[in-house]
Amino acid sequence: xxxxxxxxxxxxxxxxxxxxxxxxxxxxxxxxxxxxxxxxxxxxxxxxxxxxxxxxxxxxxxxxxxxxxxxxxxxxxxxxxxxxxxxxxxxxxxxxxxxxxxxxxxxxxxxxxxxxxxxxxxxxxxxxxxxxxxxxxxxxxxxxxxxxxxxxxxxxxxxxxxxxxxxxxxxxxxxxxxxxxxxxxxxxxxxxxxxxxxxxxxxxxxxxxxxxxxxxxxxxxxxxxxxxxxxxxxxxxxxxxxxxxxxxxxxxxxxxxxxxxxxxxxxxxxxxxxxxxxxxxxxxxxxxxxxxxxxxxxxxxxxxxxxxxxxxxxxxxxxxxxxxxxxxxxxxxxxxxxxxxxxxxxxxxxxxxxxxxxxxxxxxxxxxxxxxxxxxxxxxxxxxxxxxxxxxxxxxxxxxxxxxxxxxxxxxxxxxxxxxxxxxxxxxxxxxxxxxxxxxxxxxxxxxxxxxxxxxxxxxxxxxxxxxxxxxxxxxxxxxxxxxxxxxxxxxxxxxxxxxxxxxxxxxxxxxxxxxxxxxxxxxxxxxxxxxxxxxxxxxxxxxxxxxxxxxxxxxxxxxxxxxxxxxxxxxxxxxxxxxxxxxxxxxxxxxxxxxxxxxxxxxxxxxxxxxxxxxxxxxxxxxxxxxxxxxxxxxxxxxxxxxxxxxxxxxxxxxxxxxxxxxxxxxxxxxxxxxxxxxxxxxxxxxxxxxxxxxxxxxxxxxxxxxxxxxxxxxxxxxxxxxxxxxxxxxxxxxxxxxxxxxxxxxxxxxxxxxxxxxxxxxxxxxxxxxxxxxxxxxxxxxxxxxxxxxxxxxxxxxxxxxxxxxxxxxxxxxxxxxxxxxxxxxxxxxxxxxxxxxxxxxxxxxxxxxxxxxxxxx
RNA sequence: GCCAUCAUGGCGGAAUUGGUAGACGCGCUGGACUCAAAAUCCAGUUCCCUUUAAAGGAGUGUCGGUUCGAGUCCGACUGAUGGUACCA
Numbered sequence: 001x002x003x004x005x006x007x008x009x010x011x012x013x014x015x016x017x018x019x020x021x022x023x024x025x026x027x028x029x030x031x032x033x034x035x036x037x038x039x040x041x042x043x044x045x046x047x048x049x050x051x052x053x054x055x056x057x058x059x060x061x062x063x064x065x066x067x068x069x070x071x072x073x074x075x076x077x078x079x080x081x082x083x084x085x086x087x088x089x090x091x092x093x094x095x096x097x098x099x100x101x102x103x104x105x106x107x108x109x110x111x112x113x114x115x116x117x118x119x120x121x122x123x124x125x126x127x128x129x130x131x132x133x134x135x136x137x138x139x140x141x142x143x144x145x146x147x148x149x150x151x152x153x154x155x156x157x158x159x160x161x162x163x164x165x166x167x168x169x170x171x172x173x174x175x176x177x178x179x180x181x182x183x184x185x186x187x188x189x190x191x192x193x194x195x196x197x198x199x200x201x202x203x204x205x206x207x208x209x210x211x212x213x214x215x216x217x218x219x220x221x222x223x224x225x226x227x228x229x230x231x232x233x234x235x236x237x238x239x240x241x242x243x244x245x246x247x248x249x250x251x252x253x254x255x256x257x258x259x260x261x262x263x264x265x266x267x268x269x270x271x272x273x274x275x276x277x278x279x280x281x282x283x284x285x286x287x288x289x290x291x292x293x294x295x296x297x298x299x300x301x302x303x304x305x306x307x308x309x310x311x312x313x314x315x316x317x318x319x320x321x322x323x324x325x326x327x328x329x330x331x332x333x334x335x336x337x338x339x340x341x342x343x344x345x346x347x348x349x350x351x352x353x354x355x356x357x358x359x360x361x362x363x364x365x366x367x368x369x370x371x372x373x374x375x376x377x378x379x380x381x382x383x384x385x386x387x388x389x390x391x392x393x394x395x396x397x398x399x400x401x402x403x404x405x406x407x408x409x410x411x412x413x414x415x416x417x418x419x420x421x422x423x424x425x426x427x428x429x430x431x432x433x434x435x436x437x438x439x440x441x442x443x444x445x446x447x448x449x450x451x452x453x454x455x456x457x458x459x460x461x462x463x464x465x466x467x468x469x470x471x472x473x474x475x476x477x478x479x480x481x482x483x484x485x486x487x488x489x490x491x492x493x494x495x496x497x498x499x500x501x502x503x504x505x506x507x508x509x510x511x512x513x514x515x516x517x518x519x520x521x522x523x524x525x526x527x528x529x530x531x532x533x534x535x536x537x538x539x540x541x542x543x544x545x546x547x548x549x550x551x552x553x554x555x556x557x558x559x560x561x562x563x564x565x566x567x568x569x570x571x572x573x574x575x576x577x578x579x580x581x582x583x584x585x586x587x588x589x590x591x592x593x594x595x596x597x598x599x600x601x602x603x604x605x606x607x608x609x610x611x612x613x614x615x616x617x618x619x620x621x622x623x624x625x626x627x628x629x630x631x632x633x634x635x636x637x638x639x640x641x642x643x644x645x646x647x648x649x650x651x652x653x654x655x656x657x658x659x660x661x662x663x664x665x666x667x668x669x670x671x672x673x674x675x676x677x678x679x680x681x682x683x684x685x686x687x688x689x690x691x692x693x694x695x696x697x698x699x700x701x702x703x704x705x706x707x708x709x710x711x712x713x714x715x716x717x718x719x720x721x722x723x724x725x726x727x728x729x730x731x732x733x734x735x736x737x738x739x740x741x742x743x744x745x746x747x748x749x750x751x752x753x754x755x756x757x758x759x760x761x762x763x764x765x766x767x768x769x770x771x772x773x774x775x776x777x778x779x780x781x782x783x784x785x786x787x788x789x790x791x792x793x794x795x796x797x798x799x800x801x802x803x804x805x806x807x808x809x810x811x812x813x814x815x816x817x818x819x820x821x822x823x824x825x826x827x828x829x830x831x832x833x834x835x836x837x838x839x840x841x842x843x844x845x846x847x848x849x850x851x852x853x854x855x856x857x858x859x860x
Numbered sequence: 861g862c863c864a865u866c867a868u869g870g871c872g873g874a875a876u877u878g879g880u881a882g883a884c885g886c887g888c889u890g891g892a893c894u895c896a897a898a899a900u901c902c903a904g905u906u907c908c909c910u911u912u913a914a915a916g917g918a919g920u921g922u923c924g925g926u927u928c929g930a931g932u933c934c935g936a937c938u939g940a941u942g943g944u945a946c947c948a
Binding site for chain 2 (some may be wrong): 002263267271272294295296309348350373394395464659661665679727729732736737801803805809813834845847850854
């Protein structure tokens with residue numbers, strides 16, 4: 001007989017929903033905890049067994065904290081803009097809003113069927129105009145801000161305008177300089193162009209990853225995801241919206257140090273940001289005045305720089321190319337232009353063309369040839385390198401292929417077969433002003449840097465791999481970017497009071513046929529006329545990427561219905577920051593960096609009070625199929641949560657997913673394992689409830705046996721400690737031990753067994769509520785119960801088992817009263833016959849006694 | 861290649877500060893109940909030798925080190941997983 005989970009689970013789910021059992025409100029008298037799950041993309045496929053893993057973990061913690069009297073915020077919502085819904089619309093012509101609503105209903109049903117204690121009054125949906133109004137609002141804040149390097153902080157653009165009007169660009173880092181007078185004399189359009197160089201959201205004409213089949217561009221970090229699915233991505237220069245995420249590189253690194261995040265995630269972000277220290281060095285052209293600046297992390301090898309390589313896109317390529325080489329260079333540039341960065345990387349075989357030009361190596365004063373090659377990327381450093389083939393593998397390969405000179409300047413394992421890239425002693429590195437010879441790499445670096453700086457030829461520099469965030473997508477199903485482009489070339493943001501800028505209702509969702517989004521076809525929507533001036537304009541047809549809505553949803557949960565602000569400051573002050581954030585590791589460098597970025601901008605502008613959004617982060621490990629391989633339809637090893645709940649109940653699913661192993665580890669599904677925890681719940685049920693469904697008569701008011709009572713206190717403590725540390729598997733195993741023992745007891749103490757239901761309830765809330773009711777409580781557990789205390793004095797037994805080792809090997813065990821002194825323990829140890837057998841005839845060298853634990857005798 | 865993490869029975873895993881390795885669950889073996897089966901309950905289950913038991917030996921990827929004592933600490937290696945990839 002199985003316990004009636006299919007009756008009691010819907011019963012309590014209805015009860016919690018109807019009574020708003022988990023609704024949270026601000027209460028300054030109580031400590032708060034904000035526990036957040038990564039909200040799902042509601043796909044047509046429905047919930048995957050991976051979702052309940054993270055969701056159950058946070059649910060257990062939340063239910064536990066509520067029992068402890070903590071005010072818990074635990075919301076759920078939908079990340080519902082995105083490509084899959086739009087692609088489905090292209091195929092079926094069903095509006096993505098309709099499919100999105102259907103998918104959300106299905107996801108909500110599935111999540112509610114798991115008994116997760118969300119506050120459903122705070123549900124958010126990124127496609128809801130009431131939500132994306134504020135996504136657009138934040139976009140306008142980014143557009144209206146710039147990053148001030150001097151104070152490492154974002155500021156409103158109006159402050160920049162004030163500074164330009166007062167002092168021009170003299171105190172600013174800027175490529176194009178102007179005085180206050182020149183600024184004030186500029187036209188509106190000219191002013192806008194200069195300001196655009198500073199804005200955190202700006203338009204740029206850059207080579208992007210264009211996918212014809214999807215009809216949109218993809219961010220660099222998104223390319224792999226789609227090429228894996230068989231799509232082709234090409235490189236194409238296009239006008240795109242960008243976000244200046246690179247401004248925050250240093251702050252990401254510095255603030256990351258204080259976060260309680262998985263090391264691997266912090267490490268990934270660190271690699272992604274890719275900070276490196278080196279020097280920028282100027283090389284003088286042999287003919288002409290121009291200088292070419294390179295970036296290197298090994299300035300100490302300058303004497304070994306035997307040629308220079310420019311990226312094919314480098315702006316000085318034309319200037320350095322001789323007439324004789326011009327045709328070859330142009331052909332190479334065209335070939336490089338169509339290759340995606342991915343293709344460039346795949347083919348490690350070096351290609352390149354000599355430009356005919358030369359620069360002077362500032363250290364040796366010798367002319368060296370300038371080449372172009374696609375192994376040098378325009379997007380990193382200065383787009384130009386000094387090639388040191390003796391000490392760089394790539395330069396070495398290139399030099400070998402094109403027969404360029406190789407000069408060793410670091411003494412190491414030099415050979416003709418490979419470059420020596422390690423540290424060593426500098427050689428062949430001296431001119432009339434500086435000598436590095438005899439110095440180790442670190443000292444040589446210092447010496448050459450000092451010389452470069454003092455002679456004005458170069459300076460120390462820090463570079464990052466991180467690039468600005470490609471923000472626009474040529475899609476329909478995303479937030480419209482609230483900017484209008486006027487016919488005179490100026491642009492203006494949509495007035496805040498006019499937000500949300502609604503998506504027009506389209507009838508067809510095919511790509512526009514050009515590189516514009518389908519929005520370009522909605523002429524009534526796209527074309528606007530300024531009522532004041534009569535000037536014609538066009539709305540931005542690009543939309544925001546899916547990441548935009550998820551950048552700030554954790555803030556909206558705090559105040560989901562607020563129509564006047566994205567979130568009230570008072571409520572934010574109470575709930576922020578997020579105390580625990582749980583979700584998949586696949587978001588390590590995308591969502592988790594984008595939302596840190598937006599949060600920091602909002603922080604700089606004074607809209608949020610913390611500089612980081614998520615204090616503590618954990619990833620749930622992937623759940624593999626029963627065959628230990630990744631779950632996939634094609635392998636036929638996908639487990640559907642609906643089926644598991646149908647057969648075993650939600651409590652069993654929850655319990656099993658937590659019992660499988662550590663939260664963060666990857667682990668295979670096991671149907672037998674679900675049956676195992678299901679048996680455990682059945683055993684509990686039979687212990688409390690008779691065949692007739694009434695409370696068992698085994699429960700009495702008599703005190704429990706001492707040993708069993710000790711186990712009870714140990715269990716409470718272990719479950720409490722383990723939940724706090726997110727070690728749910730060991731908490732469950734302890735409860736199993738307790739129940740196994742309970743079944744052997746002739747009678748059971750009623751209040752102890754009632755308390756056990758409390759500690760079980762975070763894990764298996766439905767069965768716990770039902771037992772709580774059967775135990776005669778007038779109110780539901782979720783409303784009236786609190787966590788139960790344990791007695792620390794009851795944790796340890798009066799008798800302890802002492803292990804006796806001889807030379808580190810266990811030879812005997814005996815039981816002794818707790819805290820027996822060392823001398824007595826030694827005496828007892830020697831009294832053991834097997835200890836005698838192993839020590840007789842030997843000299844005792846040493847005796848180690850650890851109280852209440854062991855005696856180790858060292859004998860020779 | 862580089863960076864990070866990890867490696868324990870037939871399987872998932874436990875061992876919180878170095879102190880009884882294998883908790884708990886699965887599987888398997890035997891037994892009880894039953895006409896029989898399912899369900900349930902009881903006992904056993906790291907490997908080897910003896911085998912009734914006691915006792916003994918080996919054992920946490922490999923090799924070495926520190927220590928009275930190492931799954932745990934240190935060094936080298938091997939393998940797996942994830943990330944990244946011409947970033948100068």
